[in-house]
Amino acid sequence: MPRPGRPSEPIDLNDSDRTELERLSRARKSAQGIATRAKAVLLSSEGLTDTAVSKQVALSHVSVGKWRKRFIEHGIEGLTDAPRGGPPRRISDDKVAEVLRLTLETTPKNATHWSTRSMAQRAGISNERVSVIWRTFGLQPHRSETFQLSTDPFFVEKVRDVVGLYTSPPANALVLSVDEKSQCQALERSQPILPLMPGVPARQTHDYFRHGTTTLFAALDIKTGQVMAQCRKRHTSKDFLAFLNKIDATVQAELYLHIIVDNYATHKTKAVRDWLVAHPRWHFHFIPTHSSWLNQVERFFAKITLDIIRRGSFSSLPQLRKAILEYIDENNQNPKPFNWTASPEEIFQKINQFCNKLS
Structure with missing residues (x-):
């Protein structure tokens, strides 16, 4: 049985202090240290222990106890940092x-x-x-990051559906993450790439010759990590159906096929819908809009881009296609599936936390 700790001195807030603490805790454009301390004091006034408070704010239980004591002794002024030694400040x-x-x-x-x-x-x-x-104060005006929130009205249902396929795939079925990587450019550097040397990174020219583009269609087996792929000139509905036919001819006839795919218009044409009706063992599972992170094959695309495409130099389009397909064949010799760990509830919680920051 754990030994009980020393009881914390209770905090009795008057209306004036509570109002001021709530104002400080909601501050978005002031010192966040004081806002965190104000939140800790408010939680402590509700009877929570230092350990319980520390789990809800970015402070250790020792720090929570420190600011609780400072508030009891000095009030709201006690939440500011004490003066430090050294030469006098030049800025007020x-x-x-x-x-x-x-x-x-x-x-x-x-x-x-x-x-x-x-x-x-x-x-x-x-x-x-x-x-x-x-x-x-942790400010970096020169930095900027991007974000995109899905506005899909069926976001929750689609996340549960796709994550369920990742974590509990159905029996007697194959789950494939499918997409196309368009505009893979065959770029040839205008001068030879200089190799890596001690103390000197590999170097390549910033200019290049263009030799055309290809589209990589890929289907990632989420269980084994193997990839079925095909390079096509374009990424039309006709090209997409050609890739589906290749998969259909490769996979055993007795297996159902559950396909995780995004909302690109090519995947929803009438020709594709008619093809699905004619192939009843196929089932499409669409991810929510603006949620490419939910499609595992996107992670494979990032990997092949980093390993082969981005820093490569290709004198022709066939050379690029050959490099891509050889990379995939090598991957299939010793495949390593991606391990999906996030539950739908964890995803929803992170999105909720991000939305709270925005608001």
Whole structure:
């Protein structure tokens, strides 16, 4: 039986303190350290232990106890950092707050984001001081990331369907992740690629000659990791059906085929729908829109791009096709399936957390 810890001193909040703590905890454009401490105090006032609070905020249970004690002794002012030793500060709190406000709430003229120099000129301080402030508060205006949320009305149902095939594939059936990688370019560098040497990376010219493109159709067996592939000139509905016919002729007749596929228009034409009616052992499972991360063959496409296509130099289109198909044959000699671990609930929770950040 675990030994009970020392009981925490209770926190009794008045209306004024509670209102101020709630305001601080909701702050999105101020010091997030104080916002986290305010959340910890609010949770502690509900009777939660330090350990329970630490599981809900980004603090250890020791830190939760520290800020609980500081609040009891000094009130809301106790949630700020104590003064530290060293030479006197040259920049006031108001100036730091101004830099943060400008960084988070404004953009400079004729630019999409602040640089240390443009911010220094605007705030009237050195660019080194701006850099220190940004590092302290984790701000990186020069960086930008992309995101895309699915608006599919059947997002939940489709995620459960596809993840169910990954984690519990049906008996007497083959589950394939299918897609096409279009616009695979046969690029030939204008000069020979210089090999890797000690202290010097491999080098290639930035310019090249184009020798055409090909489309790689691939079907990844999610159980074994083997890949069925075909290179086609285009990626029309006719090309897609040709690839389906190749799969149909390869897979044993007694097996059902469950195909995980995206919402590309080529996959939903009347010709494809008629083909599915004529082949009743085939079942298409469409992933939600804007959710390519849910289709495992996309991970294989990323791998073949990194290993073969991106840094290759191909003097002709047949040479590119040969390199792609040889890579896939080599992969099928010792295939390694991708291990899907995320449950639908974990996926929904991450999306919910991201949406809460956006709001």
